[in-house]
Amino acid sequence: MDSILSKRSVYAENSILEEEREVEKLEKSGKKIIEINRGDPPVYFPTPKYIIDAYIKALRASETGYTRAEGVFPLIDAIIKRYRSKYKLSLKENDITVTAGVSEALNFINTILIDQGESAIIFRPYYNQYVTQLKLSGGVPIFEDYDEKNNWDLNPESIKKTLASLKSRNRLAHTKYMLITNPNNPTGTVLSRGVLKEVVDLANEYSIFLISDEIYDEIYFNKAKFTSLCELAKGIPHMILNGASKDFDATGFRIGYSIVPENDKISSEIKSKMADMAKVRLCVNTPAQYALAEGLSNLTEHKKAIAYMVKEIEKRVNSATDILEENEFLQTVRPNGAFYILPRVDFKSLRIKNDYEFVDRLLKEEGIFVTRGSGFGAESHIRIVSLPPKNILDYAMDKINYFCKKYAK
Numbered sequence: 001m002d003s004i005l006s007k008r009s010v011y012a013e014n015s016i017l018e019e020e021r022e023v024e025k026l027e028k029s030g031k032k033i034i035e036i037n038r039g040d041p042p043v044y045f046p047t048p049k050y051i052i053d054a055y056i057k058a059l060r061a062s063e064t065g066y067t068r069a070e071g072v073f074p075l076i077d078a079i080i081k082r083y084r085s086k087y088k089l090s091l092k093e094n095d096i097t098v099t100a101g102v103s104e105a106l107n108f109i110n111t112i113l114i115d116q117g118e119s120a121i122i123f124r125p126y127y128n129q130y131v132t133q134l135k136l137s138g139g140v141p142i143f144e145d146y147d148e149k150n151n152w153d154l155n156p157e158s159i160k161k162t163l164a165s166l167k168s169r170n171r172l173a174h175t176k177y178m179l180i181t182n183p184n185n186p187t188g189t190v191l192s193r194g195v196l197k198e199v200v201d202l203a204n205e206y207s208i209f210l211i212s213d214e215i216y217d218e219i220y221f222n223k224a225k226f227t228s229l230c231e232l233a234k235g236i237p238h239m240i241l242n243g244a245s246k247d248f249d250a251t252g253f254r255i256g257y258s259i260v261p262e263n264d265k266i267s268s269e270i271k272s273k274m275a276d277m278a279k280v281r282l283c284v285n286t287p288a289q290y291a292l293a294e295g296l297s298n299l300t301e302h303k304k305a306i307a308y309m310v311k312e313i314e315k316r317v318n319s320a321t322d323i324l325e326e327n328e329f330l331q332t333v334r335p336n337g338a339f340y341i342l343p344r345v346d347f348k349s350l351r352i353k354n355d356y357e358f359v360d361r362l363l364k365e366e367g368i369f370v371t372r373g374s375g376f377g378a379e380s381h382i383r384i385v386s387l388p389p390k391n392i393l394d395y396a397m398d399k400i401n402y403f404c405k406k407y408a409k
């Protein structure tokens with residue numbers, strides 16, 4: 001035996017964190033590093049006090065044991081109310097499974113849907129975990145590209161071609177789902193309603209299960225309008241993913257949820273298996289479930305907190321984008337949602353081999369830690385997290401511009 005490890009364990013990696021050791025080393029040697037690699041809002045926006053108070057209250061009420069595996073009823077009820085008031089959706093308790101973040105929901109989805117060698121359609125650039133989790137389940141991604149020339153929106157014509165080709169090759173039955181992200185990490189795009197509708201119609205025509213990761217569904221700006229998949233997919237099998245991490249500024253709570261609103265055969269099978277998966281791992285963090293229930297229910301406090309956060313993020317993203325636009329070696333599509341910027345880099349003019357080298361040199365020479373685009377299926381790009389205060393972020397952008405000029409000489 002060469003190694004005790006399974007073959008699929010090779011896929012257990014995370015490009016966002018891969019330079020962390022290097023950062024630790026640099027910091028130990030006294031260098032100051034600006035880390036704009038990880039989308040972790042509580043680092044810059046403390047989790048709202050009313051949510052923390054609810055967490056502590058649950059602890060004091062001895063809510064410290066296992067809970068109902070699919071999620072405590074106060075949280076399930078709060079999710080039902082949110083979707084009723086926001087989208088006029090009538091959900092039932094068993095439509096919802098509470099998970100340890102969207103991350104765990106992704107793990108459940110791939111475990112219950114993917115047999116060895118089967119596929120899912122993943123849109124590129126993608127949030128890196130989609131591909132990792134699919135591969136860890138033995139799956140093979142089929143990539144479809146978001147259209148960079150059209151604000152990184154979906155491209156229905158190209159999706160139709162892919163679906164038709166899969167059908168003609170008898171691969172459609174082994175292509176288990178199509179996964180979109182709205183608003184998007186890493187592009188910051190908010191998908192347009194019209195194009196989203198076309199994609200919903202295609203999913204219906206080709207009978208492919210559609211999943212929308214809407215974890216940033218309250219973080220959009222620059223006059224963008226967000227449409228949830230559940231508004232357009234009535235009567236069509238689909239799933240919405242969401243959670244506490246971004247809108248509720250509580251990444252460390254590790255709480256997310258999946259919603260399957262329809263009751264057709266596919267939807268019923270999926271939601272029942274999601275619940276079975278929840279039972280396998282017993283439950284998720286108990287006080288955090290009560291804290292998110294409060295987050296979702298206390299609309300007055302939530303509105304205040306999210307309005308402040310979005311206003312700040314809008315300022316920070318726009319200012320950083322303005323500075324990057326001065327850089328002739330970068331091409332940046334202005335983001336309208338989430339808090340990421342994904343500039344295309346002209347590595348050739350900089351005589352830098354690729355995104356790995358760019359990230360490594362920028363870190364070691366300028367103390368700015370960004371993420372390589374190839375981790376998201378975008379090897380000509382780098383990803384910037386625009387959460388630090390404006391003066392720090394602007395300084396980091398100036399450093400990136402300085403770095404590019406230095407290499408272009």
Ligand SMILES: Cc1ncc(COP(=O)(O)O)c(C=O)c1O
Nearest residue numbers: 039101102103127185243245256
């Ligand atoms: C699009 C997207 N989905 C899911 C996640 C992970 O979410 P969670 O913290 O709920 O596991 C992230 C985290 O950055 C994300 O950007």
